[in-house]
Amino acid sequence: MADWVLHVDMDQFIAAVEVLRRPELAGVPVIVGGRGDPTERAVVSTASYEARAFGIGSGMPLKIAARKAPDDAVFLPVDHEAYESASAQVMETLRGLPGVVLEVIGWDECFLGVATDDPEQVAGAAQAAVLEATGLHCSVGIGDNKVRAKIATEFGKPRGVFRLTEANWFAVMGERGTRELWGVGPKVQKRLAARGIDTVRELADADESELVAEFGPRMGVWYHGLGSGIGPAVVDDTPWVARSHSRETTFQQNLTTAAEVEAALAELAGQAFDDCAAEGRPVIRVHLKVRYAPFETKTLGRKLAEPTTRRQDVIDAALELGASLDADREVRLLGVRAEMAMPAGGDGVERTPVRGRI
DNA sequence: TCTGGGGTCCTAGGACCC
DNA sequence: TCTGGGGTCCTAGGACCC
Numbered sequence: 001m002a003d004w005v006l007h008v009d010m011d012q013f014i015a016a017v018e019v020l021r022r023p024e025l026a027g028v029p030v031i032v033g034g035r036g037d038p039t040e041r042a043v044v045s046t047a048s049y050e051a052r053a054f055g056i057g058s059g060m061p062l063k064i065a066a067r068k069a070p071d072d073a074v075f076l077p078v079d080h081e082a083y084e085s086a087s088a089q090v091m092e093t094l095r096g097l098p099g100v101v102l103e104v105i106g107w108d109e110c111f112l113g114v115a116t117d118d119p120e121q122v123a124g125a126a127q128a129a130v131l132e133a134t135g136l137h138c139s140v141g142i143g144d145n146k147v148r149a150k151i152a153t154e155f156g157k158p159r160g161v162f163r164l165t166e167a168n169w170f171a172v173m174g175e176r177g178t179r180e181l182w183g184v185g186p187k188v189q190k191r192l193a194a195r196g197i198d199t200v201r202e203l204a205d206a207d208e209s210e211l212v213a214e215f216g217p218r219m220g221v222w223y224h225g226l227g228s229g230i231g232p233a234v235v236d237d238t239p240w241v242a243r244s245h246s247r248e249t250t251f252q253q254n255l256t257t258a259a260e261v262e263a264a265l266a267e268l269a270g271q272a273f274d275d276c277a278a279e280g281r282p283v284i285r286v287h288l289k290v291r292y293a294p295f296e297t298k299t300l301g302r303k304l305a306e307p308t309t310r311r312q313d314v315i316d317a318a319l320e321l322g323a324s325l326d327a328d329r330e331v332r333l334l335g336v337r338a339e340m341a342m343p344a345g346g347d348g349v350e351r352t353p354v355r356g357r358i
Numbered sequence: 359t360c361t362g363g364g365g366t367c368c369t370a371g372g373a374c375c376c
Numbered sequence: 377t378c379t380g381g382g383g384t385c386c387t388a389g390g391a392c393c394c
Binding site: 215218246 | 359360361362363364365366367368369370
Binding site: 058105106107108109182183184185186187188219285298299300301302303 | 386387388389390391392393394
């Protein structure tokens, strides 16, 4: 029996959860975001397939979505608790499949590691189990590692299964743009294009030492391998250990006075601290996320002199960072992040350069 | 036309040490 | 006037993901 990696991804997860509890919304363009008021400053979390047909997608400001949306579109507020509980139900169901190791990546996706001669059968069983337990549909990517499984899922959507391995990698991906690779964003795509590397095959054929010179020893090697679909194949169910917690908020009106900004900084820093304190771990670093007009987000960080378990220390650090902002430019506060000391010995999980939880 | 909220990991460059 | 080589740690910021 061979080892396989399956990537399970819920179809339009948030919108699907909303339709599930309000069946009259089936077939209607549903847009979930912010407090559900399209006149407010907020963005789209998820749009149903019906809404996507009008060019509405996640990350888009609600005000823009409102202009594109047809008259019968429905805007709904984000309901984290509902998605958390649906997510937990999905994960629990998948964990119950025989012989699988499950690694959670996000609310609506995970990897399954399984030894089998028929991965399509396991994929079908996963889809059926999730549908029966939750009423939700998902797509499954089958791969010989995490990178290929993850990319395969896109070809399976919606409600399908797709297998991507070393055998069909170049046939499927070779002529596609580098941006379609997991971990290649707009900036890296540009830097690759500047060196004449536009397609996946060109990336695979590129000179690794040139990529190392451009991106550094780890990312250079990683991107080169990505061109051939190379990536980690071990699915790891080690419990997640958070490294930091942050609080961000969208102010409906920009803060204008120093007193307003200080009050907001103290509030957000205090909340971020509380999330860390709830885990019983000291804070070692504080970051501010701000936006300079017109649209340039920046992060400023400061290491604390000592790891602290005092709320006020974190608030003071945030205020100090706030005082160091460029006063000559229009700046909008977005949020505060508190970075925690790792537990002794860390979490024992080996990292790969793909950002986020892999 | 107006830009979320929650995260992680990597790199460059300076400081410091032997 | 000219000024090593290598290693590690820290800080600040960048990029990407869901």
